[in-house]
Amino acid sequence: MAESAHGVGGLSFDASRRSWPNEVNVFIALVVLIVVFEVLNRLNGGSFLFNMRDNVDAIFNRQRLDIMLLQIAIVGIISIGVTQVIILGGIDLSSGSVVGATAMITMSFAQTAMVNGNPNPKAIFGDWAMDLPVIVPIAVGLACGLVAGLINGMLIAYTRIPPFIATLGMMVSARGVSKWWSNGNPISFPTEAYANLANGDLLGRLTFGLVSWPGQNPAVVFFALAILFQLIMIYTVYGKRCYAIGSNEDAARMSGINVASHKVLVYTIAGMLAAVAAILLTSKNLTAQAGMGVMYELDAIAMAVIGGVSLSGGRGSIVGTVLGAMIFSVIISGFTSIQLDAYYQEMVKGAIIVGAVVLDQYRQRRRAARA
């Protein structure tokens, strides 16, 4: 064994060689990206983040912020669950399809009977399912996510098939459910209460209009959930076990951790978070379509990976994923703001995902070489 450079027997420790948390790097990248897009916009006489119109009394470009926040929020909520799954050493490819299936099923319990004085043209069920209290579709939605996550988790924990395969199966099957549910027809016209879930102004009412504005409930829910799960990952035994299983599953098992039941729990939570995203998405769009959530699973994984969550498990954080989500959305909005074609956006998006993984591998190797 090579003698380490710092100290006899590798027993002393040089604090200055400790690398700062990865989240700092991600944050710096975020700031750099924002600055770059701001400069590029200024060169064209516009602005990326700031309001340039004299007739509007606002500091920020609220339209763009609204779009960015919504992008971050919906996929970000999924990404919170996906992050936990990846830290656990797994992967969840099913979240996008779970969003689709949950959207369809939930929306059919959120419909209103009369639309502009006529019966709801998109009604799925009879009168009994019309104008139900808003808690019913929410409960139905969460139950959908719970079932999907539970099936994922049980398959992975008890049949021991790779998470990739189990969730791939769920991805295909759940998409099938979303198409079968209404024979591919969209489900529309929710009750007012349901529409208000995403379009209302929850935080605005709580903070007397100081912090947020109408329509940003998804972002409020996203940040609240992100803070909650970041705390859970750090301060509770749940989080500790996610990291332990992700970094050495055998060690976790030998230490007496019930690995199987913990996996079921984590995948179930991931499924339920996908359901929360589906509820907010349908509420925001006032409709559910069988194709909702396509590719969301990959966007969610990309957010986590950009945020420094290691695909080999054991490393990463929700904070990193939130920053990753912001980078993701800044890139998309940034390209739109400088009028770059959507085709290029996708190409660059792919390159950034690969780049983030390459960077992670490089950091890992460098650290291994140093230890």
Added chain:
Amino acid sequence: MSDVILRTEGLTKHYGGVHALQDANFELRRGEHVAIMGDNGAGKSTFVRQITGVEQRTSGRIWFDGREVDFAGPLEAREAGIETVFQNLALADDLDVPSNLFLGREKFWLRLGPFSILDRKAMRAATEAALKRTAVKIPNLSNTIRNMSGGQRQCVAIARTATFASKLIIMDEPTAALGVQETAQVENIIRQLKANGEPLILISHNMRQVFDLVDRIVVFRRGRIVANLNKAETSGEDVVSYITGAKTAPEYEGAA
């Protein structure tokens, strides 16, 4: 309470037709440090696997801490007080030292089922105390295991076994992968355990280490115990001839 912490009688393990362990009668007293030596495939690790419940024995009986035991798995053995440092260290690389020490038996500040809140302060304090007890020096406890040297990792693994007031510690070649300085560090911990009166079974190929550390040497050959030697009454040459089969102790005559 009897003086003997661990006793096996006729312990036997067959893997199909392979007789990996035959009729092993073994005894360990409280506070005693015993080395198990033998060539590769002599049955050392097989013997340990039967005691720690990693495998189920073919026949034979085991008494631990005054009562007969039959461990269904390594967890049961650990709960009974047998801690094992495995050759492949059972540590989670991405967790820090206290988290590894308390992996699977965390201290809680508030119990909320799977979302119980950890008592990080208490765990850190207990970690410091445990490291002090085993004389392990780890400068930064919040450093992750990944960033540590092999010696530090081994020290953490050993400190972990010693933290939980175990009744018996088993180490399977704890210094096989370590450098000179790191080996010395691990040996210091073992001496500290001896001073604390904690019994130990040490599997090792290192003659110098064995003679430095233990009270008694048990030699395995071809699945059988062929010698049970007091360190004071034997020599390295002697042990080697038992290991190679040049000699068999009179009381085990007929065994080999």
